[in-house]
Amino acid sequence: MARAFLDVDCSATGRRWTGPDPETARQAEALEQAARLPGPVAAVLARRGVAPEAAEAFLAPTLKALLPDPLSLRDMGVAAERVVAAVTGRERIAVFADYDVDGGASAALILCWLRALGLGATLYIPDRIDEGYGPNEPAMERLAQDHDLIVCVDCGTLSHGPIAAARGADVIVLDHHLGAETLPPALAVVNPNRQDETGELGHLCAAGVVFLMLVEANRQMRAAGRAGPDLLQFLDLVALATVADVAPLTGVNRALVRQGLKVMAGRKRPGLVALGDVARMNSAPTPYHLGFLLGPRVNAGGRIGQADLGARLLATGDAHEAAALAEKLDALNTERREIEAAVRAAALEQAEARGLDGPLVWAAGEGWHPGVVGIVASRLKELTNRPAVVIGLEGGEGKGSGRSVSGVDLGAAVQRLAAEGLLVKGGGHRMAAGLTVTQDRLEAAMERLGALLAKQGAGAHGPAELRLDGVLMPGAATVELIEQIEAAGPFGAGAPAPRFAFPGMGIGFARRVGDSHLKIGFGDGMGKRLDAICFGAFDGPLGPLLEGHGGARFHLAGRLEINEWGGRRQVQLRLEDAARAE
DSSP states (O other), rough: OOGGGGGOSSTSSSSSEEOHHHHHHHHHHHHHSSSSSOHHHHHHHTTOOGGGGGHHHHHHHOHHHHHOOOOGGGTOOOOOHHHHHHHHHTEEEEEOOSHHHHHHHHHHHHHHHHHHOOOOOOOEEETTTTTSSSSSSSHHHHHHOOOSSSEEEEEETTTTHHHHHHHSSSEEEOOOOOOOOOOOOEEEEEEETTSSOOSTTTTTOOHHHHHHHHHOOOOHHHHHOOOOOOGGGGHHHHHHHHHTOOOOOOHHHHHHHHHHHHHHTOOOOHHHHHHHHHHTSSSOOOHHIIIIIIIIHHHHHHHHOTTTHHHHHHHOOOOOHHHHHHHHHHHHHHHHHHHHHHHHHHHHHHHHHHOSSSSSSEEETTTTTTTHHHHHHHHHHHHHHHEEEEEEEEEEEEEEEEEETOOOOHHHHHHHHHHHHHHHHHHHEESSEEEEGGGHHHHHHHHHHHHHHHHHTOOOOOOOOEEHHHHHHHHGHHHHHHHHTTTTTTOBBTTTOOOOOEEEEEEEEEEETTEEEEEEEOOOSSSSSSEETTTTTTGGHHHHHHHOOTTTEEEEEEEEEEEEEEEEEEEEEEEEEEEOOO
16 A cells, blocks of 8 residues: 555544555646646646646636537437427426426526526426425326426436326426436437446536537527527526536536536526525635535425425526525525434434444434435445435335445446335435335345445445645645636536645644634744634544644645635635644
C-alpha cells in the first residue's frame, strides 16, 4: 500500500489521507508546463484525465460541443414527433412525474415549454404514501379518459401494467432508471439506461433526457417552418435536477450544469427566485446551493407534504404564487428535518446493533416516515462507507430506499431481488434505489441483497479515504487561484471538488458558531493567515479537538472557497478534516 499523504493513516475523523498517484502527478506536471497552468489547477485537471492539448476546451465547456444528438437515443424521434403533433393538434396532454426534484424539474420543463407555445397540460404526481413511486393503474386509467397523450417523466420504464391500463391515450416515457429485459407497451420509451442502449448517456438524469427531447422537438418544428421556445432559458431546471439527483458532473452534464447556473443567476424563474430567498441564498448559485439548499426544499412536498408542490413551484410564472409555494415548502422542510433526526437516531442505533462491518448496512422500523428513509440511508452510507437501506414498516409491508457507494451498482442488485420474488417491487439506478418488501421476507431479502453487493466488492474496503489533490500554504491560496480552480468545475458527483492540505498549521483562534459549527483562524507562522469554517464540527471529533488545540500544530484539509461578506471577497477553507502534525 502506498504511503499515506502527509503520513496521515488515521485522521481526526478516522480517515486515511491519500494524494495523487505517481502517474497523476506526472500528468499534472506536464499540464503545468504545456498549458501554463498554476500547479493546483493542473492537479485538478490531471485527476480528471485531461490531456494538455484538451485543457483549454475543458476549462471553457460549451453545450454546442458537448450536447449529443438526441436521435442517438432509441425512440427519441418517435417521442418528439408525437409531442409536436399534440402541440399542433392542440391535444389534451398530461404529464405524470415522480415526486422528487428530478421528476418535478422534468415536469416543469415540459409544462413551461408547452406554455410558451400557448398550450396547457395536466400535472399528475402520485402521493408517496398512498400511491407509491411511478405510474399506477387507477391513475393512468383516469388520465387516459380525459387526455390524448400522457408523458411519464422520471418514471415508467418498469410500469408495464399501468401503461397498458392507459387505454385510449398514447403514452411516452422519458426516464433514466434501469430498464428490464422487456419494455412497457408505450408508444416510445426514451431512456439511456434501457438494456438495448449503449450506456454512453447513462449519466443523464431524467431532466437531461427531457431536455434532449425538447431539443429534437424544436428541431422538428423548425423543419416545419415554426419556431420553438428558447431552450437555453430552461437550463436552470436541468442544472437543479442534475445536481439534486446526484448525477455525475461529467460530459454533457458538466456543460448543462455550468450553463444552468448562469441562467439561474439571472433570477428569471419566479419559483427559483422565491426558493432562493426563503433559503437565504445571498450569493451566486453553486452546486452546493442546488444540492443542499434548493433541492431539499423542492423535495419536501413529495416527502411529507403535498406531492405536486415542488413541480408547481418550478413551473409557475407567477411571482405571488411562487412566494406562497416557497414559504410552504420551506416550512415542510423544517418539519422534514425534525422527522429525519428522530428516524436517523433510531436507524443508527439499530444498524450499530446489527453491525456496521458487513457489505450492507440496513435498518427498518415501524412507522418510520417513507419520505425520510432515503435521506437517512444517505447518512448511514456516509458514516459507514457502505451501501445502506432504510425501510419504514406499516401494516406488514415495508417501503424503503437505498444509497450506494462508488463502484457498487445498488439499482441492479435491487432489481434482481425483485425478479427473484424477494421484493414486491424494486428498481433504481447505480447510486440509489427504492423497494417494497413484505415484513415476513425482510430479513431474507436484506441477507440476499448483502450477498449480491458483497460480490461487487461492497464492504471489502478499509477505512474511508480522504483524497487530496496536493499541498498548499496560506500565501498561495488567493481569490485568483480559486477562480481558476472553479473554471475546472462545476464540482459534485463524479467530479469531486478539489481538496488541499495545509501542513503544520498553527491555530490562532477557535470559536464555536451556533450549536455545532466551528470557525478557526490558522497560519504557517510566515505572516499570511486564513480563516476556516467547519460545519457540524461538534457533531463529531473535529470541534473538540481544534477548539482545545493547546498550541499544537495540525495538518488541515478541505476545500477552498470565496467568502463574500460586506462587499469583500476573501479566501476561506471549508474544513473537512485534521490530523496532529507530529
